[in-house]
Amino acid sequence: MNITATSGAGAMLAAATASNDITIKDGFIADPRVVDKRVVELEHGAMTKVDAIVLHQTDSSTMNLDHAKADGIGAHFYIEKDGTIYQTARLDQSVYSVGKIRSRCDDAHTCSKDEKTAIDKIMQSKASYGSKVKELNTHEQAKAYPDRYPTNGDSIAIEVVGKFDVKTKLFERPTAEQTESLKWLTKALANHYHLDLQSDVFRHADISYKQADEAKGLVFQ
Numbered sequence: 001m002n003i004t005a006t007s008g009a010g011a012m013l014a015a016a017t018a019s020n021d022i023t024i025k026d027g028f029i030a031d032p033r034v035v036d037k038r039v040v041e042l043e044h045g046a047m048t049k050v051d052a053i054v055l056h057q058t059d060s061s062t063m064n065l066d067h068a069k070a071d072g073i074g075a076h077f078y079i080e081k082d083g084t085i086y087q088t089a090r091l092d093q094s095v096y097s098v099g100k101i102r103s104r105c106d107d108a109h110t111c112s113k114d115e116k117t118a119i120d121k122i123m124q125s126k127a128s129y130g131s132k133v134k135e136l137n138t139h140e141q142a143k144a145y146p147d148r149y150p151t152n153g154d155s156i157a158i159e160v161v162g163k164f165d166v167k168t169k170l171f172e173r174p175t176a177e178q179t180e181s182l183k184w185l186t187k188a189l190a191n192h193y194h195l196d197l198q199s200d201v202f203r204h205a206d207i208s209y210k211q212a213d214e215a216k217g218l219v220f221q
């Protein structure tokens with residue numbers, strides 16, 4: 001062992017790096033901080049690459065996996081209010097969590113003229129809103145990340161437990177324990193999959209058609 005790394009700032013840096021260094025075994029994070037709570041119904045086929053992490057909030061006061069078991073919709077991870085991280089699906093499996101994505105270039109006002117025309121043609125058609133959203137999603141899915149938002153096929157989903165208040169239209173703010181766990185997990189996954197914390201972590205409300213506040217109050221770095 002290098003003696004300079006066993007004391008002072010070097011040791012602290014080494015410890016910090018090591019703490020976010022995870023081992024993934026059979027699709028599960030092998031770390032005492034992560035509890036294996038696999039729900040087989042959530043796994044929908046091989047996910048061969050990970051481009052991004054998408055953050056969600058459950059709209060529940062405690063973790064309830066009954067819905068996930070019944071409809072197969074949910075995340076790879078759930079973070080309870082006490083900060084416990086439950087892993088519910090293997091990381092090499094795709095989960096149904098993102099839903100239909102919006103147009104990234106349209107949101108950012110960066111579409112080419114032809115692309116903007118194509119998107120407007122879809123969204124200004126006389127079809128129902130639901131079918132327009134569906135068609136735009138299909139159109140976007142044909143693009144490669146990061147020209148589009150992440151999809152179920154290339155992203156890891158993290159749900160933070162928190163209830164939505166219909167009056168204020170806001171989700172519960174995360175507990176300190178949830179924030180600490182979310183920071184650790186997001187950084188560990190970003191390190192492992194070579195993702196950029198600044199550009200590859202998304203809040204569900206920003207990429208799909210969800211309550212505007214979903215995941216907005218989460219702090220991940």
Ligand SMILES: [Zn+2]
Nearest residue numbers: 056057204214
């Ligand atoms: Zn969500």
